[in-house]
Amino acid sequence: MAHSTVADIPVNIYRPKDPYVGKAVDNIRLTPEDSPNDVRHVVLDLSEGSLRYIEGQSIGIVPPGTDANGKPHKLRLYSIASSRIGDHKDSKTVSLCVKRVVYKHPETGAEVRGVASNHICSLKPGDPVMITGPVGKSFLLPEDPTMNIVMIATGTGIAPFRAFLRHIYDEMPTPWQGEVWLFFGVQTSVDLLYHDELVGYTEKSGGKFKLMTAISREQKNAEGGRMYVQHRIAEHADTLWSMVQQRNTCTYICGLRGMEDGIDVAFTTAAAKQGLEWPAYQFDLKQSDLWHVETY
Ligand code: FAD
Ligand code: A2P
Numbered sequence: 001m002a003h004s005t006v007a008d009i010p011v012n013i014y015r016p017k018d019p020y021v022g023k024a025v026d027n028i029r030l031t032p033e034d035s036p037n038d039v040r041h042v043v044l045d046l047s048e049g050s051l052r053y054i055e056g057q058s059i060g061i062v063p064p065g066t067d068a069n070g071k072p073h074k075l076r077l078y079s080i081a082s083s084r085i086g087d088h089k090d091s092k093t094v095s096l097c098v099k100r101v102v103y104k105h106p107e108t109g110a111e112v113r114g115v116a117s118n119h120i121c122s123l124k125p126g127d128p129v130m131i132t133g134p135v136g137k138s139f140l141l142p143e144d145p146t147m148n149i150v151m152i153a154t155g156t157g158i159a160p161f162r163a164f165l166r167h168i169y170d171e172m173p174t175p176w177q178g179e180v181w182l183f184f185g186v187q188t189s190v191d192l193l194y195h196d197e198l199v200g201y202t203e204k205s206g207g208k209f210k211l212m213t214a215i216s217r218e219q220k221n222a223e224g225g226r227m228y229v230q231h232r233i234a235e236h237a238d239t240l241w242s243m244v245q246q247r248n249t250c251t252y253i254c255g256l257r258g259m260e261d262g263i264d265v266a267f268t269t270a271a272a273k274q275g276l277e278w279p280a281y282q283f284d285l286k287q288s289d290l291w292h293v294e295t296y
Helices: 115-121 155-171 195-204 229-235 237-245 259-272 278-287
Strands: 020-029 039-045 058-062 076-079 093-099 102-104 111-113 128-135 148-154 180-186 209-215 249-255 291-295
Touching (some): 058 115, 076 093, 076 115, 076 155, 148 155, 148 229, 155 195, 155 291, 195 209, 229 237, 229 259, 237 249, 259 278
Parallel strands (some): 148 180, 148 249, 249 291
Antiparallel strands (some): 020 039, 020 128, 039 093, 058 076, 058 128
């Protein structure tokens, strides 16, 4: 069972005013050195504290130092990429999947580096890290292992789904029985984070887990533009619509906020074929804990 009651879900064990000071254990670059995208799998040690978490939750990272106004930096949230027992399987670590934010200032053209992501992506083993949380009480696995799970991710939005997959296929006494679909959008094939693990689950799940990738800068959508997750969803919209209508499917969306409209377009088209209005139906799915969104 994923979790027994809401009261069992650990939240806010460490707060921003008194964060847990953990240590970096591993910092592995997931994308090749020559890729413009620097995405890291970072493992943090929790062994000296009481932080625990379940799949689908996030933690806060408080960057060291102060902002331009001399105030301590505010925390940034990161989805947890490990299952509750951690990558070392001893319940003493938490893992994150973080993209280094670097961009040109739209007016000055100067290079700007995101505060927290650069702190995390540059961590070396043994470096201290201020951690808060965990947070999140709804982006969680369903308790019933016969439910279908549809996961839609762009980029680092894969983090909670890596945690889900590890839990349902590696750790549950009986592997998940429902269908499990993952739509995953990245720029190029080398940006397919955790690809070997994901492909491994297509075999380990006995065919229950299906991986559908949208590689925006290598594949084209039907209109000749970049292939995004919402275009892959449009290809399967009728099946997905019938899955959500059966009320035995939990849908999760994680990653770039921009994908949400496109996903709505795909479901609007499918629902309209039966004379139904997607927004009202989606509202009802959300109310019933069957539609979860964590976009940033
Ligand atoms: P900041 O110093 O805060 O700068 C970011 C700001 O820079 C943006 O708000 C924007 O104003 C500006 N900016 C960024 N890019 C550009 C651009 N190209 N052009 C112009 N302006 C730009 N991130 C992950 O990497 N992995 C995760 O698993 C993850 N999970 C998250 C979960 C949740 C629930 C939320 C809310 C966010 C999550 N994030 C995740 C995002 C993360 O919290 C940070 O926002 C991100 O890492 C940037 O923080 P930063 O301190 O590096 O950048
Ligand atoms: P692209 O950058 O080629 O336009 P990121 O690495 O920035 O997190 O992006 C992950 C993937 O999400 C990339 O393939 C990116 O495509 C894609 N993406 C960017 N904008 C959107 C959007 N509005 N909807 C869906 N996918 C998007």
